[in-house]
Amino acid sequence: MFSQRGFTLIEVILSLALTALLLSLLSTGMYAVMNDWENDTSSLDDDLDQTIAILQLERALQGAFPHSYRDEESLGRFVYFKGADDTLSWVSSVSPQRTGGLTAWHLQSVDDEGVYLRLAPAMSDSPDQRLETVEPILLIPNYTAEFAYLYEELDFSKRWREDWLGEVQQSLPLAVSVTLTPIDEDIVQTGPLNIIARIRANEHRLLRPGATPSSGTSSTSGSVPRFNTIQIGEP
Amino acid sequence: MKHQRGSVIIIVLWTSILLTVLVTVMAGKVQLSARTAFYNQQAVQDLAAVTAAMNKAEMEILLESMQKPIDQPVLTDIDGNPRESLFRFNGQPLTLNYPADDNIVVRIYNHAGKINLNGIRGVDMRMLIENRLGPDFDPQEVQELMAAWADWTDLDDRGQINGAEKDYYQSLDPPYSPRNNSELDSVEELRLIRGFDELFKGVNLDAAFTVYGTGRSVNLNLATREAMQLLPGLDDELIEKIIFFRQQREIRNKPMVAEIVPLEKYVQLDRWIGDNTSTVYSVYAYPKATPSTEQDSEQRDPNAPEVDPVTQAYMEIMEVRSYQNRGRVYKVDPYSRLPDTTIAQDED
Numbered sequence: 001m002f003s004q005r006g007f008t009l010i011e012v013i014l015s016l017a018l019t020a021l022l023l024s025l026l027s028t029g030m031y032a033v034m035n036d037w038e039n040d041t042s043s044l045d046d047d048l049d050q051t052i053a054i055l056q057l058e059r060a061l062q063g064a065f066p067h068s069y070r071d072e073e074s075l076g077r078f079v080y081f082k083g084a085d086d087t088l089s090w091v092s093s094v095s096p097q098r099t100g101g102l103t104a105w106h107l108q109s110v111d112d113e114g115v116y117l118r119l120a121p122a123m124s125d126s127p128d129q130r131l132e133t134v135e136p137i138l139l140i141p142n143y144t145a146e147f148a149y150l151y152e153e154l155d156f157s158k159r160w161r162e163d164w165l166g167e168v169q170q171s172l173p174l175a176v177s178v179t180l181t182p183i184d185e186d187i188v189q190t191g192p193l194n195i196i197a198r199i200r201a202n203e204h205r206l207l208r209p210g211a212t213p214s215s216g217t218s219s220t221s222g223s224v225p226r227f228n229t230i231q232i233g234e235p
Numbered sequence: 236m237k238h239q240r241g242s243v244i245i246i247v248l249w250t251s252i253l254l255t256v257l258v259t260v261m262a263g264k265v266q267l268s269a270r271t272a273f274y275n276q277q278a279v280q281d282l283a284a285v286t287a288a289m290n291k292a293e294m295e296i297l298l299e300s301m302q303k304p305i306d307q308p309v310l311t312d313i314d315g316n317p318r319e320s321l322f323r324f325n326g327q328p329l330t331l332n333y334p335a336d337d338n339i340v341v342r343i344y345n346h347a348g349k350i351n352l353n354g355i356r357g358v359d360m361r362m363l364i365e366n367r368l369g370p371d372f373d374p375q376e377v378q379e380l381m382a383a384w385a386d387w388t389d390l391d392d393r394g395q396i397n398g399a400e401k402d403y404y405q406s407l408d409p410p411y412s413p414r415n416n417s418e419l420d421s422v423e424e425l426r427l428i429r430g431f432d433e434l435f436k437g438v439n440l441d442a443a444f445t446v447y448g449t450g451r452s453v454n455l456n457l458a459t460r461e462a463m464q465l466l467p468g469l470d471d472e473l474i475e476k477i478i479f480f481r482q483q484r485e486i487r488n489k490p491m492v493a494e495i496v497p498l499e500k501y502v503q504l505d506r507w508i509g510d511n512t513s514t515v516y517s518v519y520a521y522p523k524a525t526p527s528t529e530q531d532s533e534q535r536d537p538n539a540p541e542v543d544p545v546t547q548a549y550m551e552i553m554e555v556r557s558y559q560n561r562g563r564v565y566k567v568d569p570y571s572r573l574p575d576t577t578i579a580q581d582e583d
Contacts, residue, residue: 037261044268051275059569068420070412077416093568101423123411124420124427130409200551200564205447206418 053139054180054195060094060105061176061197066204067091067102069126071167079204080104080126081166081173088147088176089131091122106131107145112183114141143180143193149173171209172202281522285549288335288520292343293562295331296324296516296555312484319485321345321512322456326574328543340545341520344574346513348457349445350465352425353418356451359506360384366467367434376430383429388417399429419446421566438465442574445515447554447565452509455486460575468496468503478579514556515565519573521548543576 007015067080082089086109095103096119104127106118117139120130149164150173164173180193203209299321310318323329324343335341350363364380365372382398392415394400404411404427414424422444426432443461453462455477463474476495477486486492492508493501524544550571553562 033257037257041264044264047268048271051271055278063567063569065421065566070415072412093566094570098570101426102421121409121411123409124414124424125412130411133409200567203563203565204420205565 050140054193056094056096057107057139057178058195058197060092060103061090061178061195061199063092063094064090064172064176064197064199065093065102065201066166066172066207067104067122068204068207069124071126077207079166079170079172079207080122081164081169083147083149083164083173083176085146085148085162086144088178089128090172091127095119104131107139107147107178108136109145111144114138114143114183115145115180140180142183144183146179146181148177148179150175150177169209170204170207172199174202175199282549284336284339284522285520288331288339288341289518289549289551291331291333291335292329292341292518292520293553293555294333295329296343296518296553296562297558298332299324300555300558314484316484319456322481322485324516325457325481326459326576335520338523339520340523340543340548341518342548342573342576344442344459344517344519345454345457346445346448346515346517347450347454347511348459349462350443350453350507351446351448351450352422352444353446354449354451357381357385359451362467362503363465364434367465380430380434383431387413387415387428388419390415403429422446439572439574441517441572445513447515447552448513450509450511450513452511453507454511455492455508456481457512460577466504466507468500468507470500473500475579482579515552515554517550517552519548519550519571521545521573546573547571548573 064081068077069080070077080089080091087107089104089106091102091104093102095101099121102122104120104122106120108116108118110116115138116136118131118134118136120127120134123130148160148162150158150160152158152174158174160177166172175196175198178195178197180195182190182192310320312318324345325348326342326344329341329343331341361377361381364377368376379397382395386394386398386400392401394403399413401412404413411427413428414420419425422440425435425440425444439461442459443465453466455463458477460474460478463469463477464471469477473496477492480486480495488510489505489508492504496504548571550566550568551564552566553564555562
């Protein structure tokens with residue numbers, strides 16, 4: 001009536017082997033999927049963070065303000081803007097905390113790490129000292145930044161240069177370009193990113209461009225930049 | 236045997252549940268990134284539209300300094316007198332000659348409608364402070380504020396009696412140095428002076444003051460609400476009356492002001508007002524607020540003044556001296572606070 005038939009050893013081994021095979025296949029599949037998913041999620045989050053960071057940077061550069069300060073030694077009044085090819089400090093009307101008043105921004109590109117940001121209130125003097133005391137934040141990891149500054153030549157052609165000192169030029173560049181290059185192509189798969197922000201408020205209300213005291217160092221690049229450019233002729 | 240077959244369906248069910256969960260979560264992620272991309276795109280479009288509106292507003296100001304075409308119809312006020320077209324730069328939403336995007340609101344403020352901080356006389360500053368402190372001010376407090384103001388704007392580091400010079404500001408956190416120059420860089424700098432942050436708490440300084448131009452008086456045709464609130468002799472009721480009056484016609488001379496403002500108040504106000512205009516303008520542009528939902532409009536009182544809910548805008552301060560040169564931009568603030576834009580209503 002009732003046939004109770006056991007399994008043979010081979011059957012058991014075979015079934016176990018098959019199960020193990022199936023399970024391992026399934027788990028590797030799952031693992032791959034989970035891994036991908038994890039990657040996607042974190043890279044999406046990173047992308048979102050970086051998009052916001054880049055957007056803020058762009059706005060802050062557009063909102064650059066020709067902030068002036070008094071030099072303690074010479075008592076001269078200078079425009080604050082310090083641009084080199086790997087660091088940049090400027091004063092902007094944009095502040096991430098939405099505090100009133102002007103904010104000084106300082107960007108520094110550190111090889112193998114990323115781009116660091118410092119923020120300090122601009123107040124009514126040179127914000128250099130306050131910027132130094134601030135703990136830097138790693139704003140854009142795994143990228144190096146390179147800055148360039150746009151000016152206009154006497155013949156109206158526009159050129160980029162690698163440095164811009166507000167105290168020498170007494171004005172701001174026409175635009176700032178930030179090129180973000182990934183340090184390791186394997187980690188970050190996008191190519192270099194480029195931010196070009198036009199600065200509309202180039203000149204201080206009172207300080208005339210180029211009107212520098214003798215203490216100012218001579219122009220670093222060979223050509224003499226022409227300022228006041230967006231305008232058609234000077235009043 | 237039958238029991239064992241049932242296990243297949245359980246496995247299938249579990250797998251499908253697992254897969255559904257996975258797919259849902261992934262779909263959520265995709266949706267999030269799609270939405271981010273959408274908003275980014277919209278933001279870029281808005282910025283482009285705002286930038287375009289800025290250039291058109293600059294054009295509008297340039298056009299203003301040109302001769303009007305002969306055949307251009309003359310705008311008249313309710314009495315039939317021609318309206319001064321320059322006075323439309325008092326912050327009302329504008330339709331430009333070269334129209335900006337439909338979706339963008341443009342407001343232009345002439346700086347003759349603000350109180351000029353640079354070159355303000357000591358007496359005037361004192362009056363402003365006393366007016367702000369209210370009728371029962373403490374003379375000692377006024378004197379301290381005046382001394383702080385004097386120390387901030389004088390060229391040296393020697394403090395006055397009860398004043399505040401470098402040693403005081405260096406003891407603050409974070410430490411800073413006073414301007415020591417009569418020309419302030421920006422209006423917001425006022426808050427850095429000892430006691431002034433407290434004094435002007437809650438005031439939109441950018442709307443009330445200017446540091447550009449040389450005019451010393453405020454033109455009531457162009458004045459912002461914020462500036463008028465600080466002027467001695469004006470209270471909220473009078474301000475609404477003035478704004479309502481200028482919506483209909485111009486304030487051509489001081490006797491016309493004296494008709495609105497009672498004499499005892501007018502005496503205080505007289506020295507502050509004038510018919511000057513400035514070549515400096517604050518231009519605000521922002522995307523129109525999306526129309527409120529139906530429920531909102533039902534609740535709203537149809538007689539209530541129309542309120543523009545937007546309080547933040549892209550702003551540029553520019554100076555346009557003549558139509559031969561393009562404007563000079565002094566300040567760009569992508570997240571600027573709009574002055575009070577409420578329209579005045581007739582109370583009588």
